[in-house]
Amino acid sequence: MSAQKRVGLGRGLGALIPTIENETRPASDEAVLSVAISDIQPNPRQPRTAFNEEELKDLSESILAHGIIQPLILTIDNETKKYFLIAGERRLRAAELAGLQMVPAIVRTASDQERLELALIENVQRADLSPLETAEAYRSLEENFSLTHEEIAKRVGKNRSSVTNTLRLLKLPEIVLRALRSGAISEGHARALLGCGTEQAQVTTLQAILTQGLNVRQTEAFVRKLSGQSEESPAAKKSNQVSPEIRSIEEALMHSVGTRVTLHPGKNGGTIHIHYYSNDELNDLIERFSTFR
Numbered sequence: 001m002s003a004q005k006r007v008g009l010g011r012g013l014g015a016l017i018p019t020i021e022n023e024t025r026p027a028s029d030e031a032v033l034s035v036a037i038s039d040i041q042p043n044p045r046q047p048r049t050a051f052n053e054e055e056l057k058d059l060s061e062s063i064l065a066h067g068i069i070q071p072l073i074l075t076i077d078n079e080t081k082k083y084f085l086i087a088g089e090r091r092l093r094a095a096e097l098a099g100l101q102m103v104p105a106i107v108r109t110a111s112d113q114e115r116l117e118l119a120l121i122e123n124v125q126r127a128d129l130s131p132l133e134t135a136e137a138y139r140s141l142e143e144n145f146s147l148t149h150e151e152i153a154k155r156v157g158k159n160r161s162s163v164t165n166t167l168r169l170l171k172l173p174e175i176v177l178r179a180l181r182s183g184a185i186s187e188g189h190a191r192a193l194l195g196c197g198t199e200q201a202q203v204t205t206l207q208a209i210l211t212q213g214l215n216v217r218q219t220e221a222f223v224r225k226l227s228g229q230s231e232e233s234p235a236a237k238k239s240n241q242v243s244p245e246i247r248s249i250e251e252a253l254m255h256s257v258g259t260r261v262t263l264h265p266g267k268n269g270g271t272i273h274i275h276y277y278s279n280d281e282l283n284d285l286i287e288r289f290s291t292f293r
Contacts, residue, residue, distance in 0.1 A: 032071050032208045035083060035105045037096055040074065043085045043115055050130065051093060057093035060201070068104055071147060073118065075110040086110055086118045117155055131187040132180055137164045161284040165191070165259050173199050176206050185209055187217035191260050197225045216247075217262065240274070259285070 046115075074089035086108065095103050110118065129137070141147045141155070149167070153160045169180070169190055176193055179185045189209055196202040208214055208222055240267060246263050252260040253272075260275035276282045 007263055014112060030106050030108075032106055034102045034109075035072075035074065037092065037100065040072075040083045040085055040092060040103075040105075041077075042089065050092065050133070056090065056097060058092050059090060060097040063094055063100070064098045065089070071104040071106050074107050075106045076107055084115065085108070101238070113141075117141070131166065131169055131190065132177060135169045138163055139170060140281050159257075159284075161257070161259060164284075168194055173202055176202055178207060179210070186216065188254065188260065189214075189219050191254075192216055192218070192219040192223055195220070195227070197227055201226050207282050220260075241258050 068091055070088070070091070072091055073086040074083040075086055076083055083105070088105075092103065138152055141152050142149070147155070149163045150160050152158075153163045156163075169187075170177075172180075172190060172193060176185075176190065180187070180190045185206070193202045193205055196205055203228060205219065205222055209219055212218075216220060245263065250261055252265055253263075257274060262273045262275070264271045266275065274285065276285060
């Protein structure tokens with residue numbers, strides 16, 4: 001193993017470390033080591049699979065100018081004596097791109113499950129994961145470590161319905177998943193497709209989205225029509241033409257509540273519609289909102 005040395009954070013530098021959860025933030029008594037990049041192995045349970053090359057280039061330039069502000073989080077393999085990356089793969093890749101040989105890191109003892117949890121927590125809190133990467137990470141926690149949706153939610157700081165709805169995305173046909181993964185459709189589109197009764201209806205709706213340029217609300221209307229449900233009211237149809245500001249608020253509420261949320265602003269106030277797709281999801285929403293009394 002290459003040489004490593006203890007390095008101090010320096011006065012005031014601790015304040016520059018982003019305030020995320022304790023799992024990925026250095027404790028005051030944790031030593032920061034300088035570790036050779038060649039000694040670090042990628043996290044085999046890294047939930048993030050796609051890295052934007054332009055963003056990595058920008059980060060590498062920042063590292064050259066200012067260094068790595070937040071240390072990487074590593075664990076050590078007792079057999080190979082190599083380090084496994086837990087958190088900070090973007091920083092590691094950018095450091096390599098910048099030509100660095102050594103990086104600051106904190107070494108922690110972590111099980112296989114904890115490696116996945118810590119990597120997932122860091123990426124989710126930084127909003128770095130795509131919807132499918134998040135869903136696949138949740139599925140790994142569920143299948144490989146027998147965690148319930150409630151347990152996963154507690155570990156990543158989400159509500160149970162958010163975890164359940166994100167996992168439901170994986171039930172979509174592969175052609176839909178490819179469209180979501182490539183960015184051809186949004187997470188909102190994908191959630192609307194979950195309302196289709198059959199896989200064929202989902203594929204038909206996907207084609208309509210791609211060929212007609214349907215937004216999320218138009219997609220929901222298309223799904224209702226395809227399912228033989230009643231048409232939207234004139235007011236609801238008019239609300240399909242929403243401003244980017246309203247759409248941004250809807251997306252933020254969707255991530256907070258864990259399900260589709262639509263705003264219907266009026267002259268003096270408006271309404272908020274919270275969509276649910278199962279009785280379990282409805283009960284979960286009722287339970288959550290009852291705590292606000």
